[in-house]
Amino acid sequence: MAIVGKKFPSVSIDAMSDMGDDMKINVFEEAVNKNSKVLLFWYPKDFTFVCPTELHAFQAALPEFEKRNTIVIGASCDTNEVHFAWLNTPKDNGGIEGVTYPILADTHRQLSGILDILDQEVNYDEEGNESFSGSNVSFRATYLIDETGKVFHESVNDMPLGRNVKEYLRLIDAYTHVQKHGEVCPANWEEGKEAMNANRDGVAEYLAAN
Numbered sequence: 085m086a087i088v089g090k091k092f093p094s095v096s097i098d099a100m101s102d103m104g105d106d107m108k109i110n111v112f113e114e115a116v117n118k119n120s121k122v123l124l125f126w127y128p129k130d131f132t133f134v135c136p137t138e139l140h141a142f143q144a145a146l147p148e149f150e151k152r153n154t155i156v157i158g159a160s161c162d163t164n165e166v167h168f169a170w171l172n173t174p175k176d177n178g179g180i181e182g183v184t185y186p187i188l189a190d191t192h193r194q195l196s197g198i199l200d201i202l203d204q205e206v207n208y209d210e211e212g213n214e215s216f217s218g219s220n221v222s223f224r225a226t227y228l229i230d231e232t233g234k235v236f237h238e239s240v241n242d243m244p245l246g247r248n249v250k251e252y253l254r255l256i257d258a259y260t261h262v263q264k265h266g267e268v269c270p271a272n273w274e275e276g277k278e279a280m281n282a283n284r285d286g287v288a289e290y291l292a293a294n
Contacts, residue, residue: 087227091232092235094112095110095198096109100189107186109157109188111229123226123227125138125142126201127159131166135160138247141247143180143183145250148253157185157186158183158185159196161189161196163191167187171187202222203221203222203243223242224247225238226241226252228252228256
């Protein structure tokens with residue numbers, strides 16, 4: 085169920101800080117109350133393989149997100165205790181020591197269930213008995229949320245496919261340009277490139293020049 089163009093669900097979820105503090109985070113309220121954009125990225129499991137590469141990649145780009153008034157939040161269905169153990173595991177041992185943004189612990193699948201991003205299928209036999217298949221952890225889903233709590237981007241990768249962090253910076257730049265100038269951003273737009281007016285003349289002029 086796509087939620088682009090809609091308000092992000094207002095749900096408070098357990099979370100872990102890099103200092104080991106148990107927290108509650110409401111992603112919608114983070115955006116609205118702090119007048120910030122939010123990037124929320126979900127990953128399948130702590131102590132796995134592609135996942136730590138992504139968490140370190142988002143950490144390395146954190147100054148760029150901060151320049152864009154964007155809060156970064158990670159999320160999985162692991163517990164806070166497992167998050168804390170992973171945060172205290174050195175990078176050269178597969179850990180995420182050095183990550184400073186908070187990580188949601190959606191252990192009860194409350195938010196991931198609403199977002200419908202869990203690897204789980206419901207199956208029924210001939211007698212109507214219910215069974216489940218799948219890992220019941222989240223896919224690599226990513227949400228970009230604006231200062232009003234509205235989702236302006238969502239994407240979902242399968243488990244083996246790591247994300248390109250630079251693409252989310254580009255999308256934030258594009259959306260900010262739209263907010264500031266009222267123009268729209270064409271294919272492959274990057275900061276500093278020409279945008280266009282959202283009308284017939286605008287597209288004609290852009291295509292003629294490019």
